[in-house]
Amino acid sequence: MAAVLAIQDLVKVYPSGTRAVNGVSLEIQRGEFVVLIGLSGSGKSSLLRCINRLVEPTSGRVVFDGADVTRASRAELRRIRRRIGMVFQQFNLVRRGSVLSNTLAGRLGYRPAWRTILGRPLREDVAAAFENLGRVGIADKAFARADALSGGQQQRVGIARALMQHPDLMLADEPVASLDPATSHSVMKYLEEINKKDGITVICSLHFLSLARRYGTRVIALKAGAVAFDGRPDAIDERRFKEIYGEDAVEVEIGPERSQPQPMSATEAALAALASDPDLGGIADR
DSSP: OOOSEEEEEEEEEOTTSOEEEEEEEEEEOTTOEEEEEOSTTSSHHHHHHHHTTSSOOSEEEEEETTEESTTOOHHHHHHHHHTEEEEOTTOOOOTTSBHHHHHHGGGTTTSOHHHHHTTOOOHHHHHHHHHHHHHTTOGGGTTSBGGGSOHHHHHHHHHHHHHTTOOSEEEEESTTTTSOHHHHHHHHHHHHHHHHHHOOEEEEEOSOHHHHHHHOSEEEEEETTEEEEEEOGGGOOHHHHHHHHOTTOHHHHHOOOOOOOOOOOHHHHHHHHTTTOTTTOOOOOO
């Protein structure tokens, strides 16, 4: 079976000199639920964002379902991004916008921008938005402001928005980092359902090994931007755990104190929502 995603010798070096991704090569099979783990700064977010070029790789290749992402033109990249959904750690919603309008932003890669700007979405898109909000259990919040929702509810809006793209691949960048344990499992179960029922391939970065063991069919650990482990979740024994996290990383298993996400400006959130459409302005390299 051909891999849905092939990453070849991928390197990302930031202007500061930080080598965030250091020669990563991976093949992801269709239908997998892959969990990326590693300490903060290990390269998880940079790797995920290189896959859809929200961050420009320094070198190497990313091939998604036969399309070379790293060499794609702006028009080609727009078509590729339609099929790659993304769920962000800080939700990246337009906070003053309604839940419905934030969900409809998932169709920006398919529809003229003026429809969204003027608030004139297609009827079928509105129906799909309600359907996807129903899937994550918050259809009754459709007309509420995004910033009136709890963190877990906001993240479910982010999942519904990504589902609007009808993606073949879902990237989730620390989707539960700012949520309490019970809400974390709720959000992860929605991603698991998307993977199992819809057959959507999921690549999800997580800080907690316990969640990785519960939801992942495959775990890839990064350390200093390189692959330190790639295998089944139950293969991470105490020795492997210490190799990945160090001797004093017990908090990774039980979970550190959780901080609330920092608020985004409306401009930052709008740019994040437009990430699937480079012609409208994607997220800058960071």
